[in-house]
Amino acid sequence: MFMPIEFRRRISFFATAALLSTLSIALVGCSEEKAETTEAVRPVKVVEIAQTDNVRQLSYSGSVRARTEMNLGFRVSGKIVERVVNVGDRVKVGDLLARIDATDYELAVRSASANLDAAERQVETVKLVRDRAEQLLARKFASQAQFDQAVLSYNQATATRDAAKSALSQAQNQVVYTSLVADRPGIVTTINADVGQVVGSGTPVATVAVEGEKEVQVAVPETEIANFRAGLPVEIGIWSDAGLSLDGTVREVAGSADQQSRTFSVRVSLPNDPRVLLGMTATVEASTGNSVPFVSVPLSALAQKDGYPIVWVVDRGTETVRSRPVTLADFTGDGVRVTDGLNVGDLVVAAGTQFMTDDLKVTISNETAHQSASAGEARLVR
Structure with missing residues (x-):
């Protein structure tokens, strides 16, 4: 049968288009099938548990104060007619502080x-x-x-x-x-009464910090007070001078807790150093042994599941993560202490825990640095 050339061209065009369409659909199907079978792999930051800590550092903040502070008051009652000193004044023995009528x-x-x-x-x-x-x-x-x-x-x-x-x-x-005088040299730290005020005998009018030995007073919770005793050596840092570190000794431990804060007052003797001034903020650090060994992980590694704390541990063989419940001891400035649930050599996800699910595929390196778990550090492993 004879067909015009133009008609045959049109049939050839439609056949070619149909063939291309069929091939495109097939390719799209293969791509979708391949995408469905490809697993998501996520790079993670991990920290390797290297060792347990048997020594724990205790750190508390306090203020520098004189070992002896005198709350001076009149031995008789009356109306104050004169106050001679101000806060910060240095006084000597016999100097007049205030006078009553x-x-x-x-x-x-x-x-x-x-x-x-x-x-x-x-x-x-x-x-x-x-x-x-x-x-x-x-x-x-x-x-x-x-x-x-x-x-x-x-x-x-x-x-x-x-x-x-x-x-x-x-x-x-x-x-x-009727004249209040200083009986020891020192610095006036507080004024509690002023001119015109009627005070009774013994009412504190001024506080004088006696010159001489200084100390740091810190408040220690009842859970840690057993670690402090008289004579314990400690390290003292001054916030205003990061390079200043002094060796101190615990001088006194309170025998009872404060009624409001439920903490115990601990006084630490300071060596004589002119750079340390009264009222400065100081940090007292002491080392103590642990009855229960623990490891430290970054705070970012901690997650929660069903209301309980967990961490995500990487399985080296399958390169997947699994959640593991842990028992916490306390929190530090750079991490959290774990007493149970982790072993030496475990790889713990240190960041991005909100994206983790059980059996999620992750990428890790064959060369993982052994880092101290107590340091709470992590490195990106690809």
Whole structure:
């Protein structure tokens, strides 16, 4: 049958297009099938558990203070009329700190002085009576009972005079006590009362840090206080001077916990160093043994599953990850301490745990650096 050339060209074009379409569909199907069978592989950061730590570092922050601090107050009550010192002033023995109104106490001195004068006159009078009774008794003009009565009156007058002397001395002392003076050299650290305030005897008016030995006071929780004892050597760092490190010794451990914070006060003696000033912030570090060995991993390696802490461990053979529950001890500045669940040589995913699922394929290197688990470091393994 004869076909025009144009008609045959059209049939050839449609056949070619149909063939190309069929091939495209086949190729797309193969690509989708290949994509479905290809597993996702994720590069991960891991840290290898190298060893367990048998020594733990305890670190607490505190402030530098004088070993002896005096809370000075008046020995008598009254209204403060003068305050001489301010916070930060250096004082010497005998320096005036503050003064209260001494008017009433000066009047008491005058009254006591007048009472003493009266008592002295009374003693003189009864002494004359006693001497006269003694003379009359010698001449048999007075009885023994009269003489004894004169002697008794004299003794009573003498006792009254002695009491008046003591009252005068006490009143004079109270006038002296209206001036608050420093009895040891030091630095004024606190002012608790000011001019115009009425204070009672013993009420702290100023605090003076006595010059001499300094110390650091830290608060230690009850879970760690058993690790501190008097004489324990510690290392002290000063925040304001990163290069300054001092060797200190625990001087005192409180016998009871603070009622509010439930922590124990620990005082650490400092060596004499002019660079250390009162009020500076210091860090006290001590080493202690562990009853239960632990390893440290980065905080980023910690995850949670069903409300329990877990880490993701890489299986070297299959190069997949599996979740593993762990038991935590506590947290540090650069990681978390684990007491159970990890073994030496385990590869723990250190970052990207939110993307991990059980049996997920990951890429790791055959040359993995053995790093100390206590350092809490990690490196990218490809």
